[in-house]
Amino acid sequence: MSEHVTTAPKVAPRANSDLYRAVSSNRMSEAIVDQIRGLIRSEQLRPGDRLPSERDLGERMGVSRVTIREAMRVLEASGLIEIKVGARGGAVVTTPSSTKIGTGLADLISLSPLTASEVTEARQVFEVGIIPIVVERATDDDIAELRNMVATHQAALRNGEYGMAMSAAFHVRVAACTHNAAIEMLVHSFHGPLLMSLREAQVAAPLMGHRGTNEHRDFVEAVATRDVARAEEIMRTHLGRTARRVARVQATREREAKS
Amino acid sequence: MSEHVTTAPKVAPRANSDLYRAVSSNRMSEAIVDQIRGLIRSEQLRPGDRLPSERDLGERMGVSRVTIREAMRVLEASGLIEIKVGARGGAVVTTPSSTKIGTGLADLISLSPLTASEVTEARQVFEVGIIPIVVERATDDDIAELRNMVATHQAALRNGEYGMAMSAAFHVRVAACTHNAAIEMLVHSFHGPLLMSLREAQVAAPLMGHRGTNEHRDFVEAVATRDVARAEEIMRTHLGRTARRVARVQATREREAKS
DNA sequence: GTGGACTAGTGGTCTGATATTTAGACTCTA
């Protein structure tokens, strides 16, 4: 709570205090991680570049191989490099992709103490908020693909193959209509942990399939006619139902957990 | 692009294909990471619990200490454990905090191939979108603290101490008024990479300080009077100006890069 | 009481070795 800038107005400006993350940690390996991360961030190392071998790095930096290895583990865990074994193997700087970042983000979220309701609400805000942009920027190709998607999903629904994943794919595709990678990535990552928390909910509400896909269809048509208000309205009720379902499942779980 | 479900409608549903992340990597250390991560996820290890010492773990799992250490590095890097040295030190499962996750998330974003404009637009959508929730749920305490914050910032401005960090703190505090950890976390993480890309922009437009803090003040009053429309309007223009500034800086940079 | 030395436990690092994997060169045969 006492983390806000305002709580200590008179002292020297602590303003950007959280820019400097705990530097302590006089760990060699950490210093190496920072150094290499800096090289990547400043683009002196570019995606696809190979790092020297562990032995080589160790010699150059004056540390043992073990230390280098620990640094490599950290860099690998944060998705900055990939490591292959064998001849011509070694660490290469990864080509960052939004989907990769999205999954990393989803990992973080799924391990977080957030409740499903909270994530759902955030998702609602965001997915409804982007609709003006979606309507404005959706190309004919975008709309064609969305229509195609809806048709496929409705067919799948009749075969009993419609699932949360398809619904998620639809929402991500809608986000892609903004042609903004950041937005697409965020929506994408929302649907990772949500899938997990909704898997059971689907069983409890199988009707959602029909209503859901119909709403998807109506939504696409609203976008096609550039009707922002209608598109927003549809999406709002669509997501609202999801939110209620999540809340219900969550409540049930908590009741069970208590007993 | 060919990653959407619809592109391969007839084959067996690859739908949830990205739920199973590349399992390969027959690395001992990776197996250990998975095991411990599983223990944490299934709550057999709870925040605050201490893991056995490295030597101990090594014995129990039949691997050497180096291997354990690499696993620890990975777990530490993904924010699951914290490691202290010295007597009674060791690895403890971290109490996950949204701010910690937020910074991790910000790290991810800042290393991503997203442009500042994209992130800014996403931020705009989100921060404007939450306003109805903010207005609805802001408590008297919330509003009092926001007012206090604005006063402090205006004082700082007069002393020439007002910076991006303070502005960021304000926006995060506004998000906190939703009393939704997911939303607060997202906004918080938005302001990490944005700070970096805006540092220069501030120099170019020093006037922003006065207008910015005045808008902050007006915004708080709009929330206090539960005037959603006005609050949205203020925030929209406030963020719109930021967006334009980011775009301008970005354009300048690209022009420089070309020469 | 209180400050300071002592101690045991823990992570951090080093050394030097073996095992395993893999790309590429090389060889042998049909």
Add this chain to the structure above:
DNA sequence: TAGAGTCTAAATATCAGACCACTAGTCCAC
């Protein structure tokens, strides 16, 4: 000559055992 098989070198993965630095307690002398 083409293709299959083999060999080799380079790289990571892992091990075992050692030593250092740090830290929370404990205990003792003043």
